[in-house]
Amino acid sequence: MATLSSRTKAQAYRFVKKYSDVYSVKKLCRHLAVSRSGYYDWLSRGQSGHARADSELGAEIAFIYRKSEGRYGSPKIHAALKAKGLAVSRKRVARLMREAGLKARVDRVYRRRQKSRTFFKGLVNRRLEQEKASKINQQWTADITYIKVGNRWGYLAVVIDVYSKKVLSWALSDRLDSNLTMFTIVKALASRKPKRGLLFHTDRGREYCADRVRHLLAEHGIEQSMNRPGKCTDNAEVESFFKSLKGELIKDAPIANLRHLREKLRRYIQYFYNRTRLHSSIGYMSPIAFEKQCT
DSSP states (O other), X not given: OOOOOHHHHHXXXXXXXXXXXXXXXXXXHHXXXXXXXXHHHHHHHOOOHHHHHHHHHHHHHHHHHHHXXXXXXXXXXXXXXXXXXXXXXXXXXXXXXXXXXXXXXXXXXXXXXXXXXXXXXXXXXXXXXXXXXXXXXXXXXXXXXXXXXXTEEEEEEEEEETTTOOEEEEEEESSXXXXXXXXXXXXXXXXXXXXXXXXXXXXXXXXXXXHHHHHHHHHTTOEEEEOOTTOGGGGHHHHXXXXXXXXXXXXXXXXXXXXXXXXXXXXIXXXXXXXXXXXXXXXXXXXHHHHHHHO
16 A cells, blocks of 8 residues: 555545544544554644644635635635735645635526627627727727526626726616617716727627617717627627626525615625726736726
8 A cells, every 4th residue: 555645644634533523533544544543643743833824824715715705716815815915825725725615606607699690780890900908998898698587587788898807887677678788888988988989899789789879889989899700709808707797696696586686786796896806817906906006
């Protein structure tokens, strides 16, 4: 039988201690290929310095994890620890989270269904012709997603600043139409007051192809851009937001009605996503903190 390293033995002993109330020590030690005498000797010695350090770090990790309501995985928790001045490797954070059973909430994105394949001519992906966004109010992106509300669907529309990843506006409705998209655009314009020349990118949904939407954008000197057919990755920023939202807020959380969902969305978007959540694409900062740094 191969000899276990001292670190592996310590991990096995911790496992035995954790489950000794459920299974016999004898069976656990035999299953993990460690001796009972070694286990009892380990118990009498108490925790090693490394084990104590792991315990303290594990408590800090658990605190950050609970504060994020289970939304952070090891990369973001590692960044949060680093911001607190704690020098620790990402692998160690991942190991301690794995041992504690802490796993970030994730979910797949439910893509909105295309009911029409008749698109307006002349609407192309202008983002491919421009440099990557280098400041706020240079490029915005928007989309709509479906969220299950009881036996019906709720429709969430958002507008996001590509540079800072901040959700500029959002709206929830039980109807999927251009009124929903118009409301989010008007709200974002009132909040940010962008200069003429802003690029506004979406998918090819009818709600963004509507004449009233196109006229509104034209009135404000905004250039409209749309995904290439079949290329949902052209709108990656908003797709990423919807995936985070559904994994961190909606998954395994029954929604009673639109009012209930609207309140959950308000707390998540305005107080967590924009103000607190760490985003890897902007140096593990929140969108609001990132924008303050850039001004």
